[in-house]
Amino acid sequence: MSRTRTALLAAMALVGGVTGTAFAVDPGTAGVAAVPCTVDYKIQNQWGTGFTAAVTITNNSAAKSSWSLKWSYAGDQKVTSGWNAKLSQSGAAVTAANESYNGQLGTGGSVSFGFQGSYSGSNAIPATFTLDGVTCNVDGGPGGPTDPPDPGGPSTRVNNPYEGAKVYVNPEWSANAAAEPGGSRVANQPTGVWLDRIAAISGAGGKMGLRDHLDEALRQKGSGELVVQFVIYNLPGRDCSALASNGELKADEIGRYKTEYIDPIKAILADPKYASLRIVTTVEIDSLPNLVTNTGSRPTAVPQCDVMKANGNYVKGVGYALNKLGDVPNVYNYVDAGHHGWIGWDDNFGPTAAIMKEAATAEGATLNDVHGFITNTANYSALKENNFTINDTVAGKSVRESKWVDWNRYVDELSYAQAFRNQLVTAGFNANIGMLIDTSRNGWGGAARPTGPGATTSVDTYVDGGRYDRRLNTGNWCNQAGAGLGERPKAAPAPGIDAYVWMKPPGESDGASKAVPNDEGKGFDRMCDPTYTGNPRNNNNMSGALPDAPLSGHWFSAQFRQLMQNAYPPLS
Numbered sequence: 001m002s003r004t005r006t007a008l009l010a011a012m013a014l015v016g017g018v019t020g021t022a023f024a025v026d027p028g029t030a031g032v033a034a035v036p037c038t039v040d041y042k043i044q045n046q047w048g049t050g051f052t053a054a055v056t057i058t059n060n061s062a063a064k065s066s067w068s069l070k071w072s073y074a075g076d077q078k079v080t081s082g083w084n085a086k087l088s089q090s091g092a093a094v095t096a097a098n099e100s101y102n103g104q105l106g107t108g109g110s111v112s113f114g115f116q117g118s119y120s121g122s123n124a125i126p127a128t129f130t131l132d133g134v135t136c137n138v139d140g141g142p143g144g145p146t147d148p149p150d151p152g153g154p155s156t157r158v159n160n161p162y163e164g165a166k167v168y169v170n171p172e173w174s175a176n177a178a179a180e181p182g183g184s185r186v187a188n189q190p191t192g193v194w195l196d197r198i199a200a201i202s203g204a205g206g207k208m209g210l211r212d213h214l215d216e217a218l219r220q221k222g223s224g225e226l227v228v229q230f231v232i233y234n235l236p237g238r239d240c241s242a243l244a245s246n247g248e249l250k251a252d253e254i255g256r257y258k259t260e261y262i263d264p265i266k267a268i269l270a271d272p273k274y275a276s277l278r279i280v281t282t283v284e285i286d287s288l289p290n291l292v293t294n295t296g297s298r299p300t301a302v303p304q305c306d307v308m309k310a311n312g313n314y315v316k317g318v319g320y321a322l323n324k325l326g327d328v329p330n331v332y333n334y335v336d337a338g339h340h341g342w343i344g345w346d347d348n349f350g351p352t353a354a355i356m357k358e359a360a361t362a363e364g365a366t367l368n369d370v371h372g373f374i375t376n377t378a379n380y381s382a383l384k385e386n387n388f389t390i391n392d393t394v395a396g397k398s399v400r401e402s403k404w405v406d407w408n409r410y411v412d413e414l415s416y417a418q419a420f421r422n423q424l425v426t427a428g429f430n431a432n433i434g435m436l437i438d439t440s441r442n443g444w445g446g447a448a449r450p451t452g453p454g455a456t457t458s459v460d461t462y463v464d465g466g467r468y469d470r471r472l473n474t475g476n477w478c479n480q481a482g483a484g485l486g487e488r489p490k491a492a493p494a495p496g497i498d499a500y501v502w503m504k505p506p507g508e509s510d511g512a513s514k515a516v517p518n519d520e521g522k523g524f525d526r527m528c529d530p531t532y533t534g535n536p537r538n539n540n541n542m543s544g545a546l547p548d549a550p551l552s553g554h555w556f557s558a559q560f561r562q563l564m565q566n567a568y569p570p571l572s
Contacts, residue, residue: 036059036060036131036135037057037058037059037060037061037136038057038058038136039055039069039129039136040056041053041054041125041129042056042368043125044159044368045157045158045159046123049118049120050116050119051116051118051119052115052116052117053115053116054112054113054114054367054368055085055112055113055114055115056111056112056368057069057111057112057131057136058108058110059107059110060107061107061134062107063104063105063106063107063109064103064104064106064132065104066097066098067097067098067131068096068098068131069095069096069129069130069136070095070129070130071094071128071130072094072128073092073094073124073126074092074124074126074127075119075121075123076119077092077117077119078117078118078119079094079115079116080116080118081115081116082096082115083113083114083425083431083432084099084114084431085098085099086098086099087113096113096115102428110366112366112368112428112429112430113430114368114431114432157329158278159434160491160492161278161332161371161498162227162491162499163491164225165224165225165226165227166190166220166221166225166226166227167190167226167228167489167501168213168216168220168226168228168229169188169189169191169220170193172207172208173191173505173507173508175187176555177189177506177507180507180560180561180564182561182564185564185571185572186485186506186571189488190227190502191502191505191506192230192231192503192504192505193213193229193230194230194233194553195233195234195265196234196520196553197520197521198234198248198261201261201264201268210230211268213228214228214268214271214274217274217277218276225278226277227277227278227279228277228278229280229501229503230265230279230280230282231281231285231377232262232265232281232283232284232321232325233247233282233284233285234248234261235247235249235287235314235317235318236249236250236251236252236254236256236257236313237249237250237251237304237307237308237311237314238286238287239287239290240290240294240302240304240307241290241294241300241305241537242286242511242525243522243523243524246521246522246523247522248520248521249261249521251307251308251311251313254311254316254317257313257317257320258317262321262325266324266325266327269325269328270327274330275329277330278330279328279331279332280331280332280334281321281325281331281333281334282334282374282377283318283321283322283325283333283334283335283336284314284318284321284335284336285336285374285378286377286378287317288315288335288336288352289336289337289343290305290308290314291305291308291315292348292352292355293342293343293348299536314359315358315362316363318335318359318360318362319359319361319363319364320362320365322335322360322365322369323363323364323365323366323369325369326365326368332371332372333369333371333372334371334372334374334436335359335372335373335374336375336377337352337373337417337424337435338352338375339375339379339381339474340375340381340408340410340411340412340413340416340474341408341474341475342474342475343416343420344408344409344410345409346409349409353420353423353424353426353427356373356429357424357427357428357429367428367429367430370430370433371433371434372435372498373417373424373433373436374435374501374503375416375435375436375437375438376417376438376442377438378438378440378441378503378504379441380442380469380471380476380480380483381413381416381442381469382413382442382444383413383414383439383442383486383487383500384412384414384415385411385467385468385469386468387450387453387467387468388454389411390405390415392462394456394458394459394462395456395457395458395462397458397459398459401459402459402462402463402464404460404464404474406539408474411467412469413437413442414437417496417497418435418495418497420435421435421496434497434498435496435498436497436498436500436501436503437497437499437500437501438501438502438503438504439487439488439489439500439501440485440486440501440502440504440505441483441485441486441506441563442469442483442486443483443485443487443563443566443568443569444468444469444482444483444484444566444568445485445566445567445570446484446565448470449468449566450465450466450467450468452466453465453466454467472538472541472544473534473544475537475538476541476543476545477510477527478510478525478527478528478549479510479528479545479556479559480546481530481545481546481562482544482562483562483566484563484565484566484568485506485563485566485571486567488500488502489501489502506560506563507555507560507563508552508553509549509551509554509555510528510549511528511549511552512528513530513548514529516550516551522551522552526543528543528549529545530545531543532545
């Protein structure tokens, strides 16, 4: 059953018989005038006596500086709390008015809000909506307005997919891990499956394809709930600032991305055979933040990132993926949100949230297609620095003035993820979005792990002596020496955090330490060369990379053994 009911009332005629996402009426159709507005009312989650809903309004009339949406319930539904709108109710009639920050609604523009409610009996979707007194839409779709969603059906999304569920163990990664000395201690941990090229969908080089993984996930699921995690990672001009993870699609091949990559993935994920799985997608890491930090006149600018900003294909590609995959009722989209050592500065923080909203409303996507965000994917930022805080002052100087922190607002991933979540909600995303943090390689344990704060002789000795993250700079990202496995995957570990995950499979390389010919579109990035002396993106520090590394995604035995040795919490 569809979780969305959308239909349109034209000025001259009622258009019925459609369900799914909002559609536009051809203004040239005989007898049908322009549609003034559309409303997408989606029940996201439903339980015995309650539910959550998300609503997106699209204004096709003159621009508005404020708005008010009204509807009435046929049953006893009661709105109990809401976000991104001022909600009030009198009897069956509900009014949702704009907040101070989202009153502007231009022609063709959209705005989203959500709420939690209670009900008994049926939970019929409202039949009529009016925007500032003008009728927007009437549900005329199959099942009619009195057909409620099935609370026990496989397509009802839950608030946190990781709660109450096992998580898929990739048998290919597990075999690699188990083959290493001591690897059996972690070989049963769940990791992400990376769909990093078109061939990965069907299975490249003898590896399992998407259907193979889903079939195995069904086997592992048994009678309980199971999450299976996929990384959607094949944008045109992929990762414009890191040659090691460049992809197969050229900067202008957005058409191929849509038809040869996203569409086939969506078709497989939408197979009813897999409707009982909770499918988590991590959408296009290392893309949108590049458009903020590595473009224009910044010293960190990269020409290829300027190309991707100009052609808009990162924004279009992410929007298209969110739209298509978000149509599958049991898919949970999490968008990559960089990490604190990339986005934590004042001039990056707000603009990054803004460009994520732009992508989440591009190519037919709405904010309701985003279930949450993920930070630290395939990175090394420490989860929690316990030996100093951003508010500390040493020898008359703030911790922010230390060379390591370098005026960042955050010192670790947990504080960053929680704060960035708040920024995203302020930017317009639903207030119930959750965050994931990749802890696969940010443990920084072993003998070199500090046991307390550094000396207070200067702010630098204080920070450097106490920090767990022992990289030379937070801009270092490739196969870092000294890194260790971090917190094991865990559901709901902290407020606002849906889960700690191992989205980057430990032991899979970030990139080759020297040029390696390949048919995967992957270049040689000097940041993976241990002899490299750096660039403005890592403040011209040494790369800190391990030697003798293979291509990105390929098994790197020496790295995996190091990660186990330096795991924190330690392996038993």
